[in-house]
Amino acid sequence: MSPTPLTVATAPATLSPMSRSALILIHAVASCAMALHGDIAHAQVPEPTALVDQQHCMFCHTSDAPFLAPSFRQIAQRYRDKPDARFMLEDKLRHGGKVHWGDMAMPLPEDRGGPLSAEDAHTLVQWVLSQ
Numbered sequence: 080m081s082p083t084p085l086t087v088a089t090a091p092a093t094l095s096p097m098s099r100s101a102l103i104l105i106h107a108v109a110s111c112a113m114a115l116h117g118d119i120a121h122a123q124v125p126e127p128t129a130l131v132d133q134q135h136c137m138f139c140h141t142s143d144a145p146f147l148a149p150s151f152r153q154i155a156q157r158y159r160d161k162p163d164a165r166f167m168l169e170d171k172l173r174h175g176g177k178v179h180w181g182d183m184a185m186p187l188p189e190d191r192g193g194p195l196s197a198e199d200a201h202t203l204v205q206w207v208l209s210q
């Protein structure tokens with residue numbers, strides 16, 4: 080088989096300079112959009128560090144390894160696609176509730192470092208579910 084002289088590589092040379100730069104531009108925009116999309120797909124809600132410290136979340140949880148408690152990644156996997164779950168979780172963080180993972184319940188906010196406002200519970204749950 081002999082190589083065909085007109086390959087994909089030579090094809091753009093036959094385009095006018097105008098459309099060549101347009102192609103390059105489109106390519107640049109497309110790669111940009113893809114990079115951006117990738118960022119969003121992996122974006123994490125920034126850790127609300129002060130809250131997490133104050134409530135000692137990392138005393139029992141880690142981001143990706145089950146320890147004394149399920150990892151935040153496990154929790155996110157379980158609830159991410161359940162739209163109502165975050166209300167249950169926010170309420171549970173503030174007032175406690177049924178155990179869902181094992182025998183050990185999560186301590187109430189008072190025993191974790193202080194009362195937790197609805198807004199702070201919301202922030203924490205959003206962060207957990209983004210992991």
Ligand code: HEC
Pocket residue numbers: 130131134135136137138139140147148149154168171172177178179180181182183184185186191203204207
């Ligand atoms: C003293 C240990 C401890 C601390 C501190 C702690 N957790 Fe937990 N957490 C647990 C345990 C144990 C479970 C599993 C409870 C269960 O089975 O529902 C749990 C479960 C959870 C769940 C899933 C609840 C469910 O119903 O599935 C979320 C969300 C969560 N923790 C978030 C947090 C956040 C956010 C903090 C900090 C504000 C925190 N935890 C602090 C021990 C802890």
